[in-house]
Amino acid sequence: MRLLVVEDDPKLGALLEQGLGEEGFTITWARDGERGLALALAQVFDVILLDYMLPGRSGHQLTVELRAAGRLTPILMLTARDAPDDLRRVLDAGVNEVMSKPFRFAELTDRLRALAGAPA
């Protein structure tokens, strides 16, 4: 399963790359929204793991532009914000699922597999 991780926090990004890699995902890690959008448009991924707050282009903006370009790659968004308005915005933009930080790694793995269409 090809997973694009868009996360600006270097420590969290490195942990996700390591942990999800050990779970069998093939990881491509982008450290900002600009790079993440470029990779998502240029390559094919089974699922995208996206942070809400990113430098430059936000996770919401990236989703809007990706969907506008006709890309339907499933997106799971990680966020430390849980305001109903924020969640509604990203779901309306085309995010498939939202998980709040802090999250259970096992649950994250299960959800990513489900979105990618792989057996749990």
Next chain:
Amino acid sequence: MAVALLGIAVWAWLGVRNTMVAQLDQSVYSVFELERQSLAATGLITPAPDPSDPAQFVHQINRLVVVRDAAGRVVQVNHPLARELPLDTASARRALHGARVARTTAWRGRPARALLGRVPMQGGPAVLEVAASLRPLQAAARSVLLRMLLTAALGTLATFIGAYWLASSALAPVGQIARQAAAIHGTRTGQRITIHAGVAELAGLVQVLNDMLGRLERASEWHRRIIRDLGHDLRTPVATMRTGIEVALRGLRTPEQYRRVLADTMDEVDRLALLGEGLSLLGALESGTLRPEPRPTDLRLLVEQAVTRARTRAGERRVELRAPGGPLEASVDPRLLGIALEHLLDNAVRHTPGGTPIRVSLAAADRRLGLTVEDDGPGVAAEALPHLFDRFYRNDPARGRHSGAGLGLTTVAIIADLHHGRVSAGPGGRGGLRVTLDLPRA
């Protein structure tokens, strides 16, 4: 008001009564003169007609005339009832000596007004006394008093009713404004008072209340934003710690990998602790728990020490100091000012690319000191400059781990204010940011 009306009524009544008594005296004097002339002409006083009912004498005749000789014996009376006038020896003696004596006496137990005077008689000088009962006058005075008191009471009642009606009419719109204000719910924005907003006398009140609602709304929004941002700042390091530990526990790791996880976890704990300390310090400064203790301090030395510490964190960045030679004394709290300097330098280090300088300059002019920290980083947009000293404000909304908690410059601003100084921010000469701390020396 009631007391005032009562006082006026009593004062008016006293005036009326005194006037009535004076008029009675005048009447008695007139009768006295008539009888004196009668005595002089005929030696006799004018007899009074006999009323059908002696009890009505006061109302029908009401003039008692008696002549007494020098020994006080009654010589003549205008009516047998006049004999009951009591003899006042002292007044009679004075009258015999030529004085006109006016006095209040009693006739049949009722007060009377009398005038005594000397009159020549064939047998020698005599005392002519004319008396009139005060009873009719007193009855009239009571009637007047009663009417005046009634008028005062009715006037007071009318005044109260009128005042109550006026006050109610005037305050009714205020009550409607209060009811509309009470209906304003805290969670909906944009609510304002609209009732009576066009009434000239109340427009000012409505405007003041609406301005206050606007300020409360902005403060409430600010608090919501703070809590939301604080939640984010707390959750992110916790997420990192949790993920690191979970990933480590999902497989067998080398001791070095476990050590790495523990070290990274400790970093996040330090990050949370820093946030906690920043909040605690800010709270202590704002609440007044932490107060400055100014004392003579060599500011040059203080800045040098802060710059030295900053250089250990600056990595490839050069921290340059320009300061006058020799000590630069100022009355400051070295502990608090040291914290402010740490935040200023920390902020510059965090936002300056490697290999670029951070310029610190210290100067004194007149009775003020100026400390400037300038970098060659990306700078801050003009519209963001006024917000740099707001709590939790970060120039980059992504709020990455390198951008701090957004409390440092707020803390600097508070410390400057506590020292009766100020801090300001503006564009640097080479596109970065320049922050200036301006303090009085004493």
